[in-house]
Amino acid sequence: MATNYATVTWDQLHRDARQLASTLMTRGPFRGIVAITRGGMIPAAIIARELDCRLIDTISVVTYDEERMGEPSVVKNADAAGDGEGFLIIDDLVDSGVTAQLVRKMLPKAVFACLYAKPAGRPITDIFVVEVPQDTWVLFPWDTAPLFIPPLASKPVEKA
Ligand SMILES: O=P(O)(O)OC[C@H]1O[C@H](OP(=O)(O)OP(=O)(O)O)[C@H](O)[C@@H]1O
Numbered sequence: 001m002a003t004n005y006a007t008v009t010w011d012q013l014h015r016d017a018r019q020l021a022s023t024l025m026t027r028g029p030f031r032g033i034v035a036i037t038r039g040g041m042i043p044a045a046i047i048a049r050e051l052d053c054r055l056i057d058t059i060s061v062v063t064y065d066e067e068r069m070g071e072p073s074v075v076k077n078a079d080a081a082g083d084g085e086g087f088l089i090i091d092d093l094v095d096s097g098v099t100a101q102l103v104r105k106m107l108p109k110a111v112f113a114c115l116y117a118k119p120a121g122r123p124i125t126d127i128f129v130v131e132v133p134q135d136t137w138v139l140f141p142w143d144t145a146p147l148f149i150p151p152l153a154s155k156p157v158e159k160a
């Protein structure tokens with residue numbers, strides 16, 4: 001259960017994706033990219049632009065918590081990627097590593113990269129940008145909106 005939150009802005013996400021692309025330059029060139037939907041799609045688009053990669057496929061993994069007891073299920077395969085040879089898999093983050101593990105099993109020859117990694121999922125990645133504590137929930141820019149916060153002076157002062 002997450003007890004802290006880490007908010008990632010669009011600017012920060014763009015910078016982190018560019019940094020990942022820069023590191024990946026030494027691992028390529030890649031024939032194509034497989035984005036893990038949905039969170040991997042925006043990072044994959046930024047990285048594809050940087051690496052001049054135009055072949056992009058997607059793989060969709062859903063983790064059903066109640067019915068399937070957390071067992072992940074693949075709802076779309078990345079058919080263009082074969083066994084993953086020459087391909088780069090991109091996701092926004094690894095947490096438990098369940099999603100990454102399943103995708104790696106399906107594309108064993110691909111390189112796996114993500115922006116953020118929590119300790120439990122970190123060993124499953126080849127490359128990531130920032131490590132995040134296991135008890136921290138990453139808030140992505142597509143899941144958040146700026147919120148009005150009243151000034152301190154607008155509230156009655158609590159006397160000690
Ligand atoms: O390492 P794990 O514990 O498997 O968690 C990481 C996965 O969880 C999130 O996706 P989610 O399944 O919530 O779907 P989404 O990408 O469509 O938001 C995130 O985008 C990763 O893909």
Ligand SMILES: Nc1nc2[nH]cnc2c(=O)[nH]1
Nearest residue numbers: 095136137138139140143
């Ligand atoms: N947005 C978001 N989705 C997740 N899925 C698994 N862990 C996380 C997280 O920290 N943030």
Ligand SMILES: [Mg+2]
Nearest residue numbers: 037038039040
């Ligand atoms: Mg995801």
